[in-house]
Amino acid sequence: MELPLVVGVDGSEPSLRAVDWAADEAVLRAVPLRVVYASLWERYEGGSLSADLGKPSEEVLAQDVVDHAARRALARRPHLKVTRVVLPEEPEYALVHEGREASLLVVGSRGRSGIAEFLLGSVSLSVAAQADCPVIVLRGSHDKQAVPGTRGRILLGVGEDTTESPAVRFAVDEAGRRGVPLEAVRAWRCPAHESTDHPLMAGEPARLHEERAVEALEWALKDVPADADVRRRTVEGPARKVLADFSRGADLLVVGAERGEGHFGMQLGRVAHAVLHHSACPVAVVPQKVRVR
Structure with missing residues (x-):
């Protein structure tokens, strides 16, 4: 079975840069790309709050996030097979679970949460520490691509x-x-x-x-x-x-x-x-x- 490469997204710029890297890496490995968004926002905030604020529900926002990420991957690598999924779960749990049937997990170093800025990024750290498959965390100054790379080693x-x-x-x-x-x-x-x-x-x-x-x-x-x-x-x-x-x-x-x-x-x-x-x-x-x- 062809195990996909999974990339975690949340709409933040680091996660979109992770999509670029993941698309290149999936092509290098000749595997499909799976774009995953996971959140428990609805459970904590409730749909009524989003209605009061005049904003779309989290479910709509989440679908927009994965759709945008998938389009970005396909614009970069047009022949790449891309699937997308929105999961109503804790991001750490969802990505670790996805990693059980993945060839590789790719995550950004930080997400939208201010708490995530305090450490490496709580989601990234948890996934790297618990996943059953290799995890790439996009630390440092990279050029948003897995290949050819600017330093060549x-x-x-x-x-x-x-x-x-x-x-x-x-x-x-x-x-x-x-x-x-x-x-x-x-x-x-x-x-x-x-x-x-x-x-x-x-x-x-x-x-x-x-x-x-x-x-x-x-x-x-x-x-x-x-x-x-x-x-x-x-x-x-x-x-x-x-x-x-x-x-x-x-x-x-x-x-x-x-x-x-x-x-x-x-x-x-x-x-x-x-x-x-x-x-x-x-x-x-x-x-x-x-x-x-």
Whole structure:
């Protein structure tokens, strides 16, 4: 079955920019685009209030939002298959549920709500932390397109778990679709208690930690096709800061997020959470199922 790419919209400018990105990405993946609007406004405010204000009901407004978003996607990509749906549900719940039958979810970094401006965007953060499929959050200054991109590279953050990683596969595939290099970055740190001022030992702990980072990076990339254009980097420093710095020169940052079996609620990890707030480019959060021992 051909799983669609789902984009969440609410009529805001960030969500419309997400539609542009999603339309490009759907064409790259050769999948349909599904435009989703979800809200419980009617339940909280009631139809009588909208009548008193002389405004259309939320249902009409919602339909206008998805229709406009669909037209925008088709104007950008005329041959794209686009469906649309309005759901009377909490946006976070609706998009996570839609993600169970999606190849990818795309959301803007912020929506219409003033509360959403306070953090990354409560909907975006919740969806990235709970969805079963990869989620792209359109952070930072991007050019509203998935391809060709202005910087021409995909950035991958390689974490502690060096086993087979869905994030690695996702990043390799994204770089391949765009025909751009993949830059794989592994951050490392030398614990303070291992440093020494003795001249014969200076630099030795740091060298060992860097070597381990190189080994971890190679192991994580061991299954990458030989013809893939992959650039490997090991960098000293906190992973969240290293990746945020490198994101300034990337079109997309890919990070993994572990999903423990039997665990519920927000499951992101510190690094993914940090880059979602501070990345200078869009962030793809790729879930990875792990067994809880």
